[in-house]
Amino acid sequence: MTLLDTPLTRALGIEVPVICGAMFPCSNPELVAAVSDAGGIGIVQPLSLTFVHGYDFQDGLALIRRLTARPIGMNVLIEQSSRAYMDRMRRFVDQALEAGVRFFVTSLGNPRWVVDRVRDAGGIVYHDVTERKWAEKGIAGGVHGLIAVNNRAGGHAGGRSAEQLLEDLSGFGLPLVCAGGIGDAAGFVAALRMGYAGVQLGTRFIATDECRAAPEYKAAIVHAEEKDIVLTERVTGVPLSVIRTPYVDRVGTRTGRVARWMLRHRRTKHFMRTVYALRSAWALKRSLMDGGGSNDYWQAGKSVAGIDAVVPAGSIVRDFAAAARG
Numbered sequence: 001m002t003l004l005d006t007p008l009t010r011a012l013g014i015e016v017p018v019i020c021g022a023m024f025p026c027s028n029p030e031l032v033a034a035v036s037d038a039g040g041i042g043i044v045q046p047l048s049l050t051f052v053h054g055y056d057f058q059d060g061l062a063l064i065r066r067l068t069a070r071p072i073g074m075n076v077l078i079e080q081s082s083r084a085y086m087d088r089m090r091r092f093v094d095q096a097l098e099a100g101v102r103f104f105v106t107s108l109g110n111p112r113w114v115v116d117r118v119r120d121a122g123g124i125v126y127h128d129v130t131e132r133k134w135a136e137k138g139i140a141g142g143v144h145g146l147i148a149v150n151n152r153a154g155g156h157a158g159g160r161s162a163e164q165l166l167e168d169l170s171g172f173g174l175p176l177v178c179a180g181g182i183g184d185a186a187g188f189v190a191a192l193r194m195g196y197a198g199v200q201l202g203t204r205f206i207a208t209d210e211c212r213a214a215p216e217y218k219a220a221i222v223h224a225e226e227k228d229i230v231l232t233e234r235v236t237g238v239p240l241s242v243i244r245t246p247y248v249d250r251v252g253t254r255t256g257r258v259a260r261w262m263l264r265h266r267r268t269k270h271f272m273r274t275v276y277a278l279r280s281a282w283a284l285k286r287s288l289m290d291g292g293g294s295n296d297y298w299q300a301g302k303s304v305a306g307i308d309a310v311v312p313a314g315s316i317v318r319d320f321a322a323a324a325r326g
């Protein structure tokens with residue numbers, strides 16, 4: 001038995017317990033396929049596939065299937081804000097099942113409907129959580145594993161460290177995946193040694209040949225240090241991890257006072273979240289391809305510290321596996 005033989009690799013039928021996490025707007029078909037093809041598993045972000053990269057959802061999945069026959073996953077962001085969005089998500093899940101997807105990563109909200117929908121097909125659902133109370137909710141919804149998003153993660157970071165989350169969540173007896181702060185093979189091996197069943201990486205996979213982000217965005221990740229990562233509320237209304245640029249310095253990281261009040265108030269918070277979701281979707285789509293970064297946000301987490309070159313995504317998976325084999 002090696003470090004690579006974990007409940008995650010066994011459940012998904014993959015070789016290396018490395019997940020290329022869903023990334024809006026950075027998940028493009030070539031990136032997802034490259035990670036899966038190398039023995040890890042790439043996660044499709046449906047809105048990134050369709051809205052950012054311009055594919056019809058089924059065509060995008062078919063493209064990935066042409067690039068690799070190995071397992072892929074899909075991210076299901078469960079938001080309460082709009083019925084049209086939820087209907088669309090349900091359709092995406094059904095279409096993913098038809099295309100042979102069996103691994104689903106849910107984020108936010110109650111994952112029960114996803115668990116129920118994929119059960120008959122043998123689907124497996126892991127739920128992103130930042131703390132114990134969300135884990136309890138996910139487990140009540142029937143999920144099969146937890147992705148512990150820690151305080152070093154890209155995207156919407158949590159507030160607890162990888163060690164604290166392991167302690168908080170181990171008692172549930174479900175496989176735990178470490179998300180956040182892993183940029184190199186040493187970090188991967190350390191997470192497995194700690195007791196995690198796998199890792200979920202975002203930032204590391206942006207600085208790859210296959211990711212369609214602007215070269216300047218990738219270079220910013222390669223050159224950034226941990227201290228260059230800041231949390232801003234201005235994109236999505238809740239703290240989002242981005243690289244500190246002159247633009248971020250100029251506009252600050254807090255929302256305006258009215259928006260902050262509306263985001264907290266019971267009657268206005270859903271409306272305000274929808275406003276932010278729509279605005280941020282456009283802003284992040286633009287920033288993916290924008291080389292200037294003059295008035296845009298480049299999302300990244302503290303794993304930038306371990307990232308020193310743009311490389312093929314498959315080589316990351318292979319290097320990690322080699323390090324774990326010792």
Ligand SMILES: Cc1cc2nc3c(=O)[nH]c(=O)nc-3n(C[C@H](O)[C@H](O)[C@H](O)COP(=O)(O)O)c2cc1C
Nearest residue numbers: 021022023024153154155180181201202203299301
């Ligand atoms: C640019 C970017 C976009 C992300 N978008 C999503 C998303 O749409 N859905 C989601 O569940 N997680 C999202 N995440 C979180 C990642 O899936 C993953 O958990 C996180 O990046 C791990 O931390 P790391 O960046 O330090 O590796 C995003 C992360 C980044 C860096």
